[in-house]
Amino acid sequence: MNDKLRIMIVAAMIALGVMVTGCAPEANEQGSTLPETSTSSEDAETASIADEHAEEEGEHADEEGEHAEDEGEHADEHGHEEEAEMLALPELNAAELGGEPLRVVATTSIIGDVVAQVGGEAIALTVLMGPGQDPHSYEPSARDLTTVADSNVIFVNGWNLEEGLADDLENIGEDAPVVPISANIEPMAFGEDAHDHEEGEEHKEGEEHEEGEAHAEEEDHGDEHGHDHSGADPHVWFSIHNVEQWVENVANALSDLDPANAATYEANAAAYLAELETLEDYAAEQMGQISEDNRFLVTNHDAFGYFAHEYDISVLGTIIPGMSTLAEPSASDLADLITEMEEHAVCTIFTETTVSDTLAQTVAAELSDCDDVQVLTLYTGAVGPEGSGADSYIGMFRANVDTIVSGLQ
């Protein structure tokens, strides 16, 4: 219990530090009033959990209060935009190019790679976020916005993945049509992970008991944060099928904007779709090697819902609660995660290249039942740097599969 107490204090201090440095500028910019209602339930929960540690409670409660406000603010900011609804492709007219290539902008490095595969030599592509840039925390520079305004089209993920860009895109207006590359994909709602789908589907009886328990706990967790993070899970690229839809969307959009090169876009798309099929086969075969007992993921933030659904594994928990990296865990969130990991004998934590692993390392240090704790890095919102082998969507997906398979042996 002393260990638990210690991590609660350490985690709260770290979380507070991250929050102050990471989110203060945003809070200033937004200048929004904070919803009072969303703080009270979290405070109450913290109070009940921290019950037995009366001395520390005062200190915690203060930090938690700030936390909850911070989360509340995010919820307010995104609440109405982030519904779990399918996005549509806008109608696009042919651009007046005057013999120049179509000027295309893509937000994330992953979207940029897919657009590049389809557009090939026929387009002039600018990718706003470099490898290693977390899309949730990206803020466009003045130069980025000029590039967008001068373009013929910008491809975004949609569902507010690019939180820092949303307002600017609205201001840029009709000059550069905004195309959600995730159009025509049925989104999963946040928290709708493998558990939900396994239930009622084909599953062995012996397991159902365990799964049921884990499920119930996760649902509690979901409720706790549900009001803050409702909406579509934007991380659709972790299902290869969804990226196949991306490819079709890009081919259609580019062909509408630049009909002269439509045949090129269609041919490029077909060639890339064949590569994606090979990737699907590889991923299915590799993921199939993980034994039933080990099919639990603990990741840094909740980016792997689609992946878990696709490969029939469970996201046991995440270090950062929620599907944006901008959320902050409370000390009790982390203590709960440690308990959950110990119950399922999980000794591997998957961090990500785009976000600090400080909190993950803190949790790893507290897993006293594990002989050997592994902290392994996955690619989440960005491809890897050039020459890493993960500098493309296909490369990063393969690298993730290899890392997950090796980490869940």
Ligand SMILES: [Zn+2]
């Ligand atoms: Zn994310």
